[in-house]
Amino acid sequence: MKKPRVLIIAEAANPELTSVALIGHSLSEALGRVCDGHLVTEKRNEESLLKAGVAQDFFTAVDNPAQSVAFHIATALRGGKSLGWTIHSAMATLAYPLFERKVWSVFRERLMAGEFDVVHRITPLSPTSPSYLAKKLAKLGVPFLMGPINGGIPWPPGFDQVRMAEREWLGYVRDIYRFMPGLKATRRLASGLILASKHTYREVTEGDPALEVKSVWLPENAIDPARFPEIDQDPPSPIPGAPLKIAFLGRLVPYKGADMLLEAAAPWLREGKLELEIIGDGPQMGDLKGLVEREGLGNQVTFAGWVAHGEVRSHLAAARVFAFPSVREFGGGVVLEAMALGLAPVVLDYGGPAELVPEGCGVVVPIGERPQIIEGFRKALSQLAENPQEADAMGRRAQQHVRAHFTWDAKARQILGLYEKLIAGRSLSESRFDEIGPGNGWDEVGG
Structure with a gap:
């Protein structure tokens, strides 16, 4: 079977970092082994990718000066780099749209020419980030997959003092993100959503059958056997x-x-x-x-x-x-x-x-x-x-x-199955990953 041609979007993809950036790198690398993929990421990751041996022709690095500005503002508001993660996420969300606009300007002709069967946005992982590309791709008829998406888990009762010590005051008004321009349209126009936790599944789909039918639950993390x-x-x-x-x-x-x-x-x-x-x-x-x-x-x-x-x-x-x-x-x-x-x-x-x-x-x-x-x-x-x-x-x-x-190659094979369903015009809700979850977890979140 011919490998699907996939434009992989991960503004954060860096093998020298941890958390979201390492997920972006590890998953894009694994996907490149099962599909005909091409990664587009931010310029700040280029040197690290090349140092790690990633082929130059596998990725395109796009400059996004807004990201650097957002990082410095967030660092000042957080009082450093270790506290107030919600502040960091909010500032990154505000800076991200410029990146997707640049991606469109670089890849528009190739997308219009039908060079890619699927566009998959891996990062940002945050459920608060709308997509400028969703409408463009819908008009072209190119399937658009987003995820893994995760975040926004509420603080449990009894930990308000801990929450404030972490400078997570912005979390008290986090729900205003639902009014962000373009967010509802993004979810409506996306062909598929990979939701990485039960909480995020419920928050994003909100019991809407139109969203549930295009959503699957799949945790975002995995292991690289070369590292372990x-x-x-x-x-x-x-x-x-x-x-x-x-x-x-x-x-x-x-x-x-x-x-x-x-x-x-x-x-x-x-x-x-x-x-x-x-x-x-x-x-x-x-x-x-x-x-x-x-x-x-x-x-x-x-x-x-x-x-x-x-x-x-x-x-x-x-x-x-x-x-x-x-x-x-x-x-x-x-x-x-x-x-x-x-x-x-x-x-x-x-x-x-x-x-x-x-x-x-x-x-x-x-x-x-x-x-x-x-x-x-x-x-x-x-x-x-x-x-x-x-x-x-x-x-x-x-x-x-x-x-x-939970190796990256196993996860890539699971996502390859999603690509094949999207290309064939089938519903993602047919995909069941309950065998990797905790017992009856899938039944609790849908699918």
Whole structure:
């Protein structure tokens, strides 16, 4: 079968960065292996792409000066680069339309000539970003796929102080994005929508059959086996009588929950049944070290500090459990990375991480306010500390699950199926990815 010709749009696609930019790069590279694809991205990514060995003829770099201006304004409003993500997202959304206008000016003749069978916009991931191209492509009859789209998960009750400490005040008025010019038209004119979380599925489709019929649920994160070769290796078996090693990885800020994890694990850390490594840095580091000292946990808790992404594997691989009580995660790529290494994940039933952990592959703790979260993690860690073989079995199943469904090549094959349906004029709601989701997750979000 002839490969579909796809214009891949990812204004953020950079192998040297993390989060959205790494998703844009990794997914576009994987799609290029299953289709006749050409990437268009922002000029700021060009040097990194070439350094990573991406062929010059695979991508076109388009300059967008508005993005740089938006970044500097957002940084000033956020008081740095680590807080106020909603502010960053809002400013990026305002700057993005210039990029798509430039894409149209560069590719208009080729699109009009029928050179591409599908246009796929990977980034921005935000559900708040309308598309200038949607109307243009609809007039040309070129299928337009958007996604993965994710974001906007509400803060859970009881964490208002944490929310304000993160400078997420803009989130209180986030819903005004629904009145953004062109947003409703974009969703109406798009041929397909990949929605990466249950919350985003509900927010974008709003129960509208016309949107549901063109929407599929598919998480945005995946693993590159070249970066995680351990995905094809069985994790080491637990040593009888040795403490169960658990790891936490993330920015050390209150909403990531490292302090809640320490409180939950404290009884078994003192008894020597658990060992904990906290990987990451941030403004909460001093408070966490103070908590460890006050509770007498120093012999069982280590702080790795900031670790380069390429070195994270060696830290995680030394553990058997990945404990991550973050109260607000959209995607949860770090959870997949831990699962790929054979760690059993213990996560909250809220946002992206819980949607990555099928039954039997980890522990999903019910969301609640702070005391309930601590108690839920305490029970989960107690069970695993008393039965490390159970943690080992969960970790092995988690690794197998990621190996089968959550590599970038596996994700690219799933999206290739969407391209084929769009080219054939078929509904995307026929696509069912429930086999990669947590149990009955698909039935809860539609499709």
